[in-house]
Each structure stands twice: as C-alpha cells, then as structure tokens.
Amino acid sequence: MNVKSYKLRIAFELLRSTLPVVIFVAVYAFSYFAYCHHYHIQGMEVHPSELLYKSLRLFVVEGEIDEPRVSGFLNVMRFVAPLTTVMGAIAAFTVLLGRRFKDLRLTTLADHVVICGLGRKGNSLARQFRAQGKKVVVIDIDESNEYFSIQMLSNIWTIAGNAADPEILAKANLSTADCLVIATGSDSTNINILIHAANQVKARKHHDPLHVVLHMYDSAICPLMRNKQVLMSIRQRVNLVTVNMYELAARQLFLNDMLDNMPTDIQSKQRMHVAIAGFGNMGQAIALQTAKTGHFASAAPWEMGGDRNNQTPKPLLKPLITIIDENAEKAGKEFTNRFSQFVDLCEINTIEGDIHDPAVYNHFVDLLKNETYLSSIFICYEDDYYNIKNGLSIIDRLKQQYERKKFLESIDIFVELSESEGLYHLLEEENAETALARQLKGFMAVPDLFYTDEGNNAGYEIMGRVFAASYEEQFDLPDGIKKPGWDNLSFRLQDSNMQAAHHIGVKLRTLGYQAVPSVDGIFLSDKKGGPFFPDPGIQLPITDEEREILAVMEHNRWLAEIKLEGYTYSSSKDPNSRKHPCCVPWERLDEKNKVKDLAQIDIIPVALLNAGFIPMKMVLANLYQNLDSRHKLLFEDLAIGLLNGGAALVEKAKQCKINDFLGKTQSKEILLISGVSDESQFDQKAKEKLTSVLSNFAGVVISGRISAGIQQHICSITDNLRKQNRKMYVLLGYLPQKLSSDNLDSRYDRLIKTQGVEFSELESIQCWLDIVLAGFEPSQVKYVCFKSEDDGFDFQLSKELGANVEILN
Template sequence: MVPGNFLGEPPRAPTKSVLRLVFALAGVVAFVCGYIGLSQHIGRIGGYGNNPFDLIYYDLQLFVLGAPPLDDGGPFPPLLDFARFAAPAVTAYAVVEACRLLFATELRRLRDRNARGHVIVCGDGLVADTLTRRLQSAGHRVVAVRSDLMTPSGSGQVARAARDPSVLRGAGIGRARAVYACTDDSATNAAIGLAAARHGRSPLAVYAQVADPELCLALQARHLGLARNPGARLDFFNIDDLAARKLFAEDPLIAVDGRPPRVVVLGATAFGRAVLVELARRWRVRDPHGARLVPLVLVDEAATEAAAQLTHRYPFLSRVCRIIPLDGGLGDMLGHLPRAGFPLPPDRVFICYDDEERALKTALTAEQLWHGGPGSMVVRLDRLANLREAFGSGYGLGVLDDLSGALRLYGVVHAACDPALIGDDLVERLARVIHESYVVARRRHGDRPGSNAALVPWEELPESLRRANRAQAKDIGRKLRELGCALSPRVGPGDEHALEEPEFERLAILEHQRWLAEQEASGWRYAPHRDDERRLHPALSPWEDLREDLRVRNHEAVRELPVILADAGFRIVRVGHA
C-alpha cells in the first residue's frame, strides 16, 4: 500500500472552516449557558456545591452526557435546558471531526484508488501548483502526488518512489485520464512518466516535463522511434517551448507598414531560443515563399554560437529570418545597431533573461526600446509574473505605468500550464505538418477543396482524417527501423542520412501497407471510383496492383518526411543495415 503522506491533501473547503467556527462558538455559548443555568438550578434544589469551581466541574460534565445535579430530572432553567443538549452536540461533532482527521489519509487513499477519469499531478513546485489550479478550475478532479512528502532524502528517492507500482496504483492510475510529472527535476519526471506509461492503460495520457529543450527533443525522438508504442500515450514537454507557442498564438507577428517587423531578442536562454524558432514558424506561414526575411537581432554573450546552433537544428530559419547575432549586452546593441542600418526602436522586443530581476530592470531602464507600440516589449517572468497586475489600468490595480501599453509582463509558467496546450503532443504536431504537406502537394496537382474533403485547414478536418494523420505520424519510427535508421535531435555535429531512391520506394510501400490495413479494419473496400459514403476507394489494393498515379501520391508523401522531421528539430540517421 502507498504510505498516506505520499498523496497531497486537497485544499480544505471554506465551508469546513465556517462549520468549525460555528461549533466552536456553540461550545462557548453552551458552556456559558450551562454555568448560569446550573447556578440557578442548584440554588433552587440545593444539595450540591454552588461555588464557581463546582459549577465549572458540573458544566464540563454536560459535554459528556451527564452531570449529577441533573440526575433527578427537571424542570430545568431555560439556559440549562439549552446547554444540556447543545454541549453533547458539540462533543459529538468534535468526535466525528477527530475521526475524520485520524482516518482522512486512509479515506483519501481509498477514494483515490477507486477514482475514475481523474488527473494525477506529480510534484509541488510552481509548475505543478499552477497546473493543478488550472485543471481544478476546468472542473477536473486532481490527485496530487507531492514530492516533498514522499521522502526527505532527495529527488533520487522521489523518483524511485514515484515509479513504484504501488504508488501509482494508490493514485488510481488504472482509471486515471492523464498523468503530469512536474517535479523540479527532469530525471525524476522522466522516471515517473516512463513508469506511468508502463503501468497505465489506454487511453491514459502521460506528460513529463523536461527543462532542457535538447533533452526533451532527444526523449521525444526515442519514444517516437519505438517499433510498437505502448497503450498509454507518452510525451515530454518543455515549459519554454509551450509558452513561446502560446505567446504567438495570442499575439502573432504581423507586418509593419508593409514590411517584416524588426525584432530584438535579448537573451539566448531556452525561452529566447524558443521565441526565435516559433516566430519564424509563424512568419513562414504568412510568407510561405520567403520573399521577405524578418530582420532579427539576437543579443547574448554567446549570440553567434546560439544562432549557429539554431540554424543548424532548424534549417528553415535561414529561409525566414535574417539573424544578426551580437555577442554582448544591451549597451553593445544600442551602439551597434544604428550603425549597421537597423533603426531603433525595434517593432518587437523580447526580453528573455532567466534572471527575472535583470529582465524587469532592463525593461524599465532601456527607454530606447519603449516606442514600438502596445505590447511590443515582452518580458519573461515566472515568480514575479504577478507584478503584471500592478502595471496599467488594463490589469486592474494600475499603480505603475505600463509605458503607454508597450510593456507586457509574460508569465511563462502560467502560459505554458494549459492542459490543452500540453496535450498537443509531438504526434499531434507532426500530424498537422503531414496534413499541411499533403494539402500543398494536392493543390500543386490542381486539386481543389471541393473535390477532396481533406483539402481544408487542420481545424476543419474531420476527426476520422485527423486520426489517420496521427496514425501516420505515430508509425514514423517503425518505418525508419525497417530501413535501419532512427530519429536523432538536430543537436551538435552529426551526419544526416540522405534517403536514396530504393529507401523512398520502401517507405512508400510500408506507408501504403499501413494505410491499407487501417482502412480495411474500418470497413473500406476497393472500387474503381471513390465513394466516401459507401466507403469505397480505388487505392485499396496491394502495392503491386496500385495505379501509377496513386503510387506517385505515396512517393510524394514520404519524400516530405525529412523536411517534416527537420521542421520539428529531428534528422534521420543510419544506425544499422536494412
């Protein structure tokens, strides 16, 4: 069984505190009424001590259902009549409350073990607390597995405890809907996530937080590379990456006076790098032909090295942005940029330092950056994010000036702890890119949306077709293993394997076989002409019998695979022989 202190107690409801206060006041009133009533009663009947100590003694006995002056019956004074019923009621409540507290842990363990459709959050740091509040506010029941209560021996002991099957069973993993591993240690989160995926059952979703974005990519690659995925869905997420995606979803990069915006990123931190990559992704959608590059200045002590790493990891960056790395600080940038033809102020500024006080100080003292318009200067904050309530009337208090709306304090953890955003895992993101590549390819061949139900944006795509894209994305690892290849994060030097024609042919055959089995299992049958209502399709035949134009479609789809993976930060490497 799970030790009771492994599971965090949910916040106490305010009504319980009110009820306790009411009964405490009732106890005081019963004691006072009993004292006065006993004094009146004993004075009338005589035979008992009537000094203050005797009265207090008899009065206390009322709370345990008896006092000698009451043994001969009434009538009793009204105050005593009230006290002889109120006092035992207070005692009964105290006994019930004591039993509840005594057995609360056992009852909670039993309730958690038998819960259904709940969410398990492991950890008790800022991320875990924020996520728990967001889930509860959305109406989900949350079982918290608190790391500080598991053991005082350190994160290694926490990891061993969290991956113990009895701990997971105690949290009700067999009937849980999702598990979030959000401790402050990435290794612990990975251990919890892997254990939960191993012991959980579909449709359980498991999400493990990883602070290092490169390690996060590596773990995603290894999970996606499995030949056969387990029943539970496992994904690893990075707070900075999610926050950057949320930032540009809410406030996209737009053209300024018909030109690309001029952007400055201060700090090549994990969040700074995520911001750079995400804004490039978004701008590429707005300008798919790459006719207008976004001028972007990256300011950091190691800006040149960071820019080289990013363009190596994400090749599309150089086709979208003109990155100007400046090795140094803010002062170096302010002196260099005007001479380099980059006028100040920039249109958008992202202050991404991990040191929150430094970030806020930079924003409040660099007046050269204040003139980019409303919300143009974004400051990364975590624990100081509540300060945003103090800046400008838009946040309510308005006790500090927000620089005419230019200043935006951005709480990274609060933005990233969105269950829907975390649930948008790697398979989902790859499925979207696969669909977008398919739409572009079909339109290039002259297809129009009216002729094909799949030629619509992802948000409008029928759920059956979304599932098909997800299945294709989930199968990438198996197909690469068939070629003796694997996924690798585009981190550091390495040789990317360039697929050759026989390998593309093999991938096309494997993908067709997977699609064929999937469609036949769904009740589709072969017919010369497609009929979605009757579930008839001309491609439902073995590869050898497939029409040439349908083979070409499969070839086009698999040829996009290296590009799709590169956009996600992966490359294909050779690890064996086909």
C-alpha cells in the same frame, strides 16, 4: 466554477471546519455560567477551577451532578453538554468515513486525468482539465500547499504524498486512467514516477495505452528523452510524450502572435527587438524561440535587384534580445554558456533590476525609441497580477510618447498568465474594445498539452509530413533512416519538419500572403491518410528572386535549429560529434544543398492545402473573411486557381463555364463591366463613355452585378457595333439563378447563373474563377465600373487581383 460559487464554497468549508469548535466553546461557557448560577442560588462560594472542572465533566456521558437540588439552567446544560460530545463523535466518524468513501470512489474512477505535482503549472492544468468536464486527481507531497484547498473546492480529488512512492501512486488508479501528467519540480522524481506508472499499467485491460505527458525542466535533457531508443520498455506500455512546458508554451505563443507584427521584406532596415522582463524558465524559452523563428527577409545577404556579384554583403540583422532581471548579467552568461552558439543567432543586451524600477524603465525605454527596432515586450515574472501591473504601467508610460513617436503604438506587450480565467479573459475583452489595450496581450504559461494531437497543431504535423515525404521523394533518406515514412523518422527529424511548418507563416507574410483555414477543413487528402501531391505540382506565383529569399530564410531557420543543438561546421557530416557541412551561411552553401531549401519553398502550397489552409494575398484574405460560408467555398477555388498549377487542380472538380466561347474571338483580353444596380446613375454621359470603351475593344465582354436596364444598353451597343462589322464580340452575363426571367436579355451569347437569389458577391467570384480557369491572367482583364465605390467588393476584388480598373463616373 464562477467567482460567486467559489466564494460560497470557501465560506461553507470554513463554517464546516470551525462550527464544532465554536459549539464546544459556547456549550462549555454556558455550562460554567450554569454552575455559577446554581451555587449563587445555594449561597455557596466555589473556586473557579472547581467550576471549570465540573463544567468539563458535563461533556462525559456517564458524568453525574452530585448536587441535591439542581437549577433549571444547570439541568438543561446537563443534557446539552453530552449531546455536544455525541455530535462531535458523529462528525469525526463522518470525516473518517468520508475519507474511506473517497478512497473507495477513487478505486472506481475511470477515464480520469492524474496530475503529479501541484505547483503553479499543476494547479492551472488541473483547473483546465476540470473546466473541460474531465475528472481530475492531483498528487503532491506537500499537504500544506496553498493549491490543495483550491483543488478540493473545485471538485478535484487530492492525494497527499510522494507520487514517486508506488503505494501513493496506486491510489490514483492508473489502470483505468485516461492520462497521466508528470510535472513535479524535479526531473529525477518525474522519471521515477514514470517508471512506477509503467509498472502499474502492465495489466491494463480493456483500455487504450495510458497517455503520459512527462515534463522535463531541463530543456537540454528533453530532446534526449524524446529519442525513441530511450525507455523502450516503458514506451511499450504507455503512450509517452516528453515535453518541456516552457518550450511548448513559447512555441504556441509565437504561432499565435508572430514577432514580425508588421511584415518585413528584403528592403526593410528594421531589426527585431525582443525585451524579456524576468529571465526564468519561461523567459529563456522565449529567447530560444526567438532565435529559432526570428529569420526574416531583411536577413538576406544582398540588396533587391542588381548584380549580386558586385554587391558588398549586407550586415546580418540579427534579433536583439534585452534581458531585464535582478541578475540579468549572471543569468545571461549562464544561458549563453548552455547555448554557446546563441550569440551567433541573436545579440544580447542586459539591464540589471526590475522593470518596475523607474531607473531601469528609463534605460529600457531608450531602446524602444529606436525607430529601426521592431519591438515586442514579454513580461515573465511568477506572479500574474505583477505581470499585468507592469504591462499596464509600461503602456501608460509609452502613451505619453505616442504623439512624438507614433511607431510606439505598434509595440506588443505580452504578459505571462498561469490560468485562462480571470485576468486572461479580461485582457481578451479589453483587446476587443480599445486600440490602447490591444497592445497588451496575455499568453498562457501552461500550454495545451494535447496540442501535439489535436487542434491547430494537427495541421502543422500534416505540413511536416508533406515536407518529409517530399524530401524523401526528391533526395536520399536522412542519415540513420533505413525506411521511408514519417513514423520511421527520429523525433528530432519529425520536430525539425514541424518547426519548418511553424515558420511558413513568417515566410508568407514576407510576400504579403497568409494561410487562411478552409471552410471545409482539409482540402487535399489521400485515401491512405498520407500526404497528397497533385500532378502537376502547385507553387506560389513568385519570382525566382523571391523564391530564393524564402529559401535563405528557411536555411537560416534550420541553421539556428542545429546550432542550438550544438552543431558546428565540418566538411563531413558526423552526428555523433555534432558536425555538419551545411552549418554555414547561405552564400557559402553549395548549390546541391541550396536546391533542398528551394525545393522546400516550392512545396509550401501543397503542404498548406494538405492541412486545410489556403495561401492568399492578405488583401484577398480580408475580402474573404467578410463572406458567408457558401461564398467562401467558391472564393477558395479562386484563390487556389491563382497559384501556379492551381487552375489544373480546381478544374478537375470545377468546369470552366466560358472556355467554349473563347474560340469565337482571337482577342487575348476580357472586358468586365460591373458596379451599377441603380439605373438612375446610368445617364446619357455614362452611356456615351461606355460606348467609347466598347468601340475601342474587341473580344469577350462580361457583365456582372448590373441592372437589367443597363444590360440592355450593353447588348444594344455591342449589337450595333456587330452589325457595322466593325467589332467581334462574345457577350457573357453572370446573374443569380433565381432572378426573374424578365431580367434576361436574349442577345447574350450565354447567361451564366450562380446559386444566388439576388445579385451578390457570388457573380463576381464565379466570373473571376472562370477567367482564371480559362487561362487568362488578371492583367489581361479590363474592369469597368460606373461609380467609385472603393469599398465595393467587385471593385476591390478586381483591383487586388491586378485587373486594369477604369471608373466611368
């Protein structure tokens, strides 16, 4: 509903509720004046109270005017007043009938969403579902709740009452509902509602099990409620998902915007700094997520290269969390008492007061000026407008420091918003317009509750399944698990694998990679729907040291996860007392368990490919983003072929077009010529330079995006060198399939045609794909172009792949 229609509906509802009162007062006043006029004509004086009484009697249908002669004005009011009474009765009857009709319509609803609890989150969820076209019913105990009128105006059914009362809950017609969201302010009330809901859907027929989302405010109780052994009788009747909305919102936030907004490597001296203004439930969830995901290459306990045995271990660069709150010190202590090992993972700094206070801000900005900190700011107060206001204020103040402290421009400021409309869309539009506004980002305090079933998280679940299946294949089954398979794992183990999948992006960024969604979606799949493991395996093309750095990051991530669950070190594992022998830093971990972390790094590309993502170097990903869909598909094959073992996988679907010609030369090098479509640029000097290059080369010569005239020059030069028996060449050309036959030179050993109409990026991508599938390394390729088009696709691709680039200008 847009703002204009929303205001119109408010005005209409206000008019409808006040109009009967206004009409009654007006008719009563006119009746009074009618009597005054009547007695004035008669020359009689009557006490005002008597006039008021007589005026009131007019509203009674059987009331009579005991006057011998009645004035015209009074005669009119004699009919208008009782008519007003009749109209009021009809209006009241209509309201009562409307309520009965509404109750009747509720009994006929189907596939609707029921939300119990109409607080800030419940209101936002209701409007989200309504915006998706779903029918929504909300139940709240407080009918005076400010959100009640908002829901009524948004065509959302409202039920006033305690949802924990079975009779109230029954009005929502759960037997035909699609989803039930339980999000009142009390965990015990939420559980009671769940029990009553399960009882009411026992006889649910012709419908799938009711999907129930149970929100638990206490993040410590939430994992216990997720245990499949808990509430087993209820799980048999409903499809239960237990969430902590704050935790889920923080997790989704960090997936969309990683803390390392500038990727860090092992040499980095920068430290992650997270400032949280407003340390309520949302702020605490962000702190926990920082501890779980803030593990970067800079935390590796050694310097890059050299003899590690003679190195003094580096100090651990733990993330720094600054809490800004009116009761920051108290809130920080209560938080660390609940999560006693949090201080092992993050350092906490507290600032008492509100971030809007100049004194508090000045104290806070001193931390931001530290160039060794990579800072992010999260503003998590309960008021959307207040969050935006503070975010803009911080940007305005930081702007004054930009000229002296350029790094301040990289600070991201996140503001909590309860709805995806209004201010949220305003920020998105601003982010696209100005560099300054890009620092300010909105994030949803209410997460996508179906994130676990649909959208992006479906991919992360597939990755988690790959990690679990790979572990079961290489190592023993986890403790307490009797059968292999994802569905046999406890929720804790499933979630642990999911969190490992969430951290893949951080690991990839460490080495300059990123996961790019495939145009076709899932790249690898098994007929049974399970993970697919190609043979031979596929791995990232990284060094052993880089591989170990990523393994350290994974161990630190897992270590944070179990420490926050209360685990401590013991020489033997005991889940009941939360003891684990791997609860130690990487350098103290035995080799047997280090292998498990290394194996998880090895399987990352396979996990990504199963989920429809392709690992690419960031520079290649930038080139990829600017291609159309047809070009992207071919580029994806190239990116996979560049992975260790990837060429074999691609070759099963794609046949290399140049293998047959490589046996004609003993050269282990390729000369790739491209970069000129205008023959006027190919002057005598350029021709001489090309002749010199070819004279000093023997092997496979490939021409790419060049004009027919220059192709002829290449053929003439190589032909002359062949006749002199000085050089052995294999001459290949790449050109569009629909190019005119006049552009074809018969002296090529082979002309390889792409699916294009005219020269485009396709020729370069297909050429490089064939080179990779033929077993050549990019470093074995010399790329020659005739002009220094640094932004040209062919030039950039060859350069970023690692070819030896030479410009004949």
